[in-house]
Amino acid sequence: MSDFTPLRSVLYMPSSNERALEKAKSIACDGLILDLEDAVAPDAKASAREAAAAAAASGEYGRRTVTIRVNGIGTEWHDDDIVAASQAGPAAIVVPKVDSAEAVRGLVAAMEKAGAPDHTRLWAMVETPVAILDALAIARSSERLGAFVIGTNDLVKELYAEHVPGRAPILPSLHTALLAGRAAGIAVIDGVYNDVKDTDGFLAECEQGRQMGFDGKTLIHPGQVEGANAAFAPSERAVADAEGLIAAFEAGKGAGVVTHDGKMVEALHVESARRTLAIHDAIRALGTD
Incomplete structure (x- = not known):
């Protein structure tokens, strides 16, 4: 993205x-x-x-x-x-x-x-x-x-x-x-x-x-x-949650179940989190011109 x-x-x-x-x-x-x-x-x-x-x-x-x-x-x-x-x-x-x-x-x-x-x-x-x-x-x-x-x-x-x-x-x-x-x-x-x-x-x-x-x-x-x-921009909380979710998923590779904040994490959740971060990064890159 x-x-x-x-x-x-x-x-x-x-x-x-x-x-x-x-x-x-x-x-x-x-x-x-x-x-x-x-x-x-x-x-x-x-x-x-x-x-x-x-x-x-x-x-x-x-x-x-x-x-x-x-x-x-x-x-x-x-x-x-x-x-x-x-x-x-x-x-x-x-x-x-x-x-x-x-x-x-x-x-x-x-x-x-x-x-x-x-x-x-x-x-x-x-x-x-x-x-x-x-x-x-x-x-x-x-x-x-x-x-x-x-x-x-x-x-x-x-x-x-x-x-x-x-x-x-x-x-x-x-x-x-x-x-x-x-x-x-x-x-x-x-x-x-x-x-x-x-x-x-x-x-x-x-x-x-x-x-x-x-x-x-x-x-x-x-x-x-x-x-x-x-x-239409991700909130600070949404960005932090996306970062934490991805980190938990990557740290838990190979495990049977990965959780973040008490919730089960699957690949589809990681995909959504990465989209959130891509939107956040693209907006930040816009500047203020």
Whole structure:
């Protein structure tokens, strides 16, 4: 897990806002989604596309994972967005409403035709009922697919559900997307929390997402970054426990039963502990730029 990339906090930034793009260089988020879709008015799409491509190609965002969200398949801006984003070479191109494995393969073909470098991955937004039902096929459809980004607002809308604390109406969908992502070995990033003034609710949802197994959370405001970073990072206690567990296991090799803090230790526990330490080390290596 030496190449683990933290994605605790992935912040949407409107590419039509020059000040926002500049501010993003100093925000301590793990990832950025330079948005060409929802956050950009139709008459600003072309200029936002140019600005996002320039920002992604600039190399001025330090260790942050910089991605570009294009407009959806079938919109009048999509094809030009894919070409510009591919040529800019961000860490990933984020595409809304990806509903099938066939759509992924078409997107990958378009990216490669436009000259996307090998490091530029595709991040598929999973936000419709059909995408949830076909999540495993989508997740396994291409080696260039690097992540699922859950679009919880659209998912709630499409299900005729409601936004409620605890997210009971969409928990089966979230679990399905996580199962598919883990089966395919890709990252899975939780959806946004809409009320930027409700800190307690936001932190509770971050904690829920971490417990479920998400890699991190998409955010709509810089004020949410600190909370997401803390929630999706291993605690000091978790790190110490992982170190102790691994040490006990290695010291007890050859023994019939190995225990740590009174609990039986098996290889699967060691694997989880090593993942915890890999995440901790990767976060520590990020620095504070």
